[in-house]
Amino acid sequence: MxxxxxxxxxxxxxxxxxxxxxxxxxxxxxxxxxxxYHSRRVAYIALRLGELRGLGTEELSDLVSLAILHDNGIGFxxxxxxxxxxxxxxxxxxxxxxxxxxxxxxxxxFPFLSRPSGVILNHHENWDGSGFFHVQGEGIPLMARxxxxxxxxxxxxxxDSIDYAGKFELLAWIEKQKGITLDAELVDAFxxxxxxxxxxxxxxxxxxxxxxxxxxxxxxxxxxxxxxxGTTAVFSRIIDSKSRFTRLHSQELSEKAGxxxxxxxxxxxxxxxxxxxxxxxxxGKLAVSNAILDKNGPLDGAEVDVIQRHTYYxxxxxxxxxxxxxxxxxxxxxxxxxxxxxxxFRFPRERLDFNSxxxxxxxxxxxLTELRPYREALSHEKTLGIMxxxxxxGKIEASIVxxxxxxxxxQ
Numbered sequence: 001m002x003x004x005x006x007x008x009x010x011x012x013x014x015x016x017x018x019x020x021x022x023x024x025x026x027x028x029x030x031x032x033x034x035x036x037y038h039s040r041r042v043a044y045i046a047l048r049l050g051e052l053r054g055l056g057t058e059e060l061s062d063l064v065s066l067a068i069l070h071d072n073g074i075g076f077x078x079x080x081x082x083x084x085x086x087x088x089x090x091x092x093x094x095x096x097x098x099x100x101x102x103x104x105x106x107x108x109x110f111p112f113l114s115r116p117s118g119v120i121l122n123h124h125e126n127w128d129g130s131g132f133f134h135v136q137g138e139g140i141p142l143m144a145r146x147x148x149x150x151x152x153x154x155x156x157x158x159x160d161s162i163d164y165a166g167k168f169e170l171l172a173w174i175e176k177q178k179g180i181t182l183d184a185e186l187v188d189a190f191x192x193x194x195x196x197x198x199x200x201x202x203x204x205x206x207x208x209x210x211x212x213x214x215x216x217x218x219x220x221x222x223x224x225x226x227x228x229x230g231t232t233a234v235f236s237r238i239i240d241s242k243s244r245f246t247r248l249h250s251q252e253l254s255e256k257a258g259x260x261x262x263x264x265x266x267x268x269x270x271x272x273x274x275x276x277x278x279x280x281x282x283x284g285k286l287a288v289s290n291a292i293l294d295k296n297g298p299l300d301g302a303e304v305d306v307i308q309r310h311t312y313y314x315x316x317x318x319x320x321x322x323x324x325x326x327x328x329x330x331x332x333x334x335x336x337x338x339x340x341x342x343x344x345f346r347f348p349r350e351r352l353d354f355n356s357x358x359x360x361x362x363x364x365x366x367x368l369t370e371l372r373p374y375r376e377a378l379s380h381e382k383t384l385g386i387m388x389x390x391x392x393x394g395k396i397e398a399s400i401v402x403x404x405x406x407x408x409x410x411q
Contacts, residue, residue: 007224007225007269008222008223008224009222009223009224009225009228009322009323010220010221010222010322010323011220011221011222011223011227011228011231011322011323012061012218012219012220012221012322013061013062013065013110013111013112013113013231014061014062014064014065014216014217014219015213015216015220015320015321015322016065016231016321017064017065017068017069018040018043018064018068018209018212018213018216018320019317019318019320019321020068020235020283020317021037021039021040021043021068022037022287022313022316022317023283023284023286023287023313023317024039024068024069024071024072024238024286025037025038025039025040026286026287026313027074027075027242027286027287036160036205037160037205037208037209038154039067039068039069039070039071040068040208040209040212041150041154041159041203041208042067042068042070042147042150042151042154043063043064043067043068043150043212044150044202044203044208044211044212044215045149045150045153045154045190045203046063046064046067046143046146046147046149046150047060047063047064047067047212047215047216048193048199048215049146049149049150049186049189049190049193050063050143050146052189052192052193053142053146053186053189055142056114057217057219058113058114058217058219059113059114059116059143060216060217061113061216061217061219062112062113062114062116062143063143063146063147064212064216065110065112066107066112066116066119066120066143066147067146067147067150069103069107069120069238070103070120070123070147070151071099071103072103072106072107072120072238073098073099073100073101073102073103073104073105073106073120073241074099074103075238075240075241075242075243097124097132097133100120100121100122100123100124100132100133101121102241103120103121104118104119104120104121106234106237106238106241107120107234108234109230109231109233109234110231110234111221111223111227111230111231113219116141116143117141118141118144119141119143119144119147120144121133121144122135122140122141122144123144123147123148123151124148125140125144125148126148126180126181126182127140127145127179127180127181127182127183127184128179128180128181130180130181140183145182145183145186146186148181148182149174149182149183149186149187149190152174152177152181152182153170153174153190156170156173156174157169157170159200159203159204160203160204160205161204162200162203167194167200171191171194174187174190174191175187175191224268224269224272225269225272225273225276226268226269226272228272228276229272229275229276229279232275232276232279232280233251233254233275233279235279235280235283236250236251236254236278236279236280237251238286239279239280239282239283239285239286240282242285242286242288242290242293243285243290243293243294244294245293245294245370245371245372245373246282246285246293246370249282249366249367249370250278250279250280250281250282251279252366253278253281253359253362253363253366254275254278254279256278256362256365256366256407256408257274257275257277257278257358257359257362258271258274258275259407259408260358260362260403260404260407261274261275263403263407270355273326273327273330274330274355274358274359276324276327276331277326277327277328277330277331277355277359278331278359278362280314280317280318280327280331281314281330281331281332281334281359281363282310282314283313283314283317283318283331284309284310284311284312284313284314284315284316284317285310286313287309287310287313288306288307288309288310289306292306292307294373295373295374296373296374297374298374308335308343308344309344311332311333311334311335311343311344312332312344314331314332315328315331315332318331318332326355329353329355329356330353330355330356330359331359333347333352333356333359333360334356334359334360334363335360335363336351336352336356336360337360337395337396338352338357338394338395338396338397339393339394339395341395342360342395357396357397357400358397358400360396361387361396361397361400361401361404362404364386364387364390364396365383365387365404365408368382368383368386368387369383380405380408380409384401384404384405387401387404388401
């Protein structure tokens with residue numbers, strides 16, 4: 001591997017979170033019975049209100065990211081209540097402060113520009129102090145109040161299909177929340193921004209993505225990929241939280257990718273990119289129901305079909321991020337096989353570069369050595385035996401299997 005100076009990329013946290021917002025919405029739909037594009041609509045409404053309140057560009061950029069990530073802790077809440085089913089999900093999670101505190105903790109390390117604090121923790125607090133933590137009035141961070149209003153509005157009605165009468169019903173309902181659930185000044189601000197017909201059109205499914213991207217402040221940082229990895233490492237915890245059987249999957253896969261990168265003499269940039277790919281390789285699993293992920297038994301054909309979509313969703317999410325071209329390939333190819341039998345594209349051997357092959361092998365090793373609902377974690381020896389059989393069948397790279405065996409045999 002040739003060595004070179006660390007490349008830098010113009011990285012926008014808001015753009016990054018928007019790119020991954022579709023997968024986050026799928027997680028909320030599965031666990032809470034929510035609606036598509038919820039996080040984007042919450043971000044758009046909060047952004048419009050933040051503009052009216054005179055927030056600066058850095059604050060607005062952070063507000064978009066926080067609004068998209070406002071329910072990032074729901075996976076942790078469901079790990080505490082694994083018996084919950086989607087029909088009762090909203091009641092379970094919304095009645096528990098855990099998803100707020102877990103979500104706040106989970107975002108430690110994100111490179112926010114304005115150093116916001118307590119936003120996710122307090123995004124369910126009410127103006128009158130009747131929320132989870134009984135914080136009230138101006139004691140609730142402004143960004144949390146903005147997200148609270150936007151979240152309630154999108155939960156109250158189907159904004160994608162709201163009609164003429166529905167707009168007036170919504171405005172009347174939100175007016176009644178003044179000084180109780182919501183900040184009265186923000187209620188007035190919502191009435192002002194919603195006076196434009198374009199506001200309601202922007203909230204439709206067909207337009208919300210473009211409307212949000214067009215409006216967010218273009219605030220980027222030039223960062224090397226090691227710094228970007230600080231963000232993706234945090235995001236991997238959100239991905240792993242989807243199922244109690246994958247609490248550390250992406251994080252430990254990333255650590256193993258780093259070990260193998262060192263073994264192969266990779267430079268710091270390639271190492272960071274490989275670890276980012278490991279951090280985000282399963283982002284598409286946020287779109288897979290926990291009923292499938294946590295099933296205690298073999299999957300039927302329809303369930304296998306759903307599982308095999310997750311790498312496609314990973315590609316769709318990551319390919320929108322500037323500078324992630326190689327990362328997207330390595331992350332999205334981790335279930336492709338050298339004989340063309342993998343998924344989702346059935347790529348042939350020549351289409352899979354070395355790092356795609358490496359991450360695919362590492363993912364198999366990591367998964368087999370972890371506890372699953374249908375089996376115990378396998379030993380290193382048994383895992384290597386299975387992988388050698390796959391290599392003999394022409395599915396994965398034999399030399400990588402042996403390197404993995406040597407690298408992790410002492411553990």
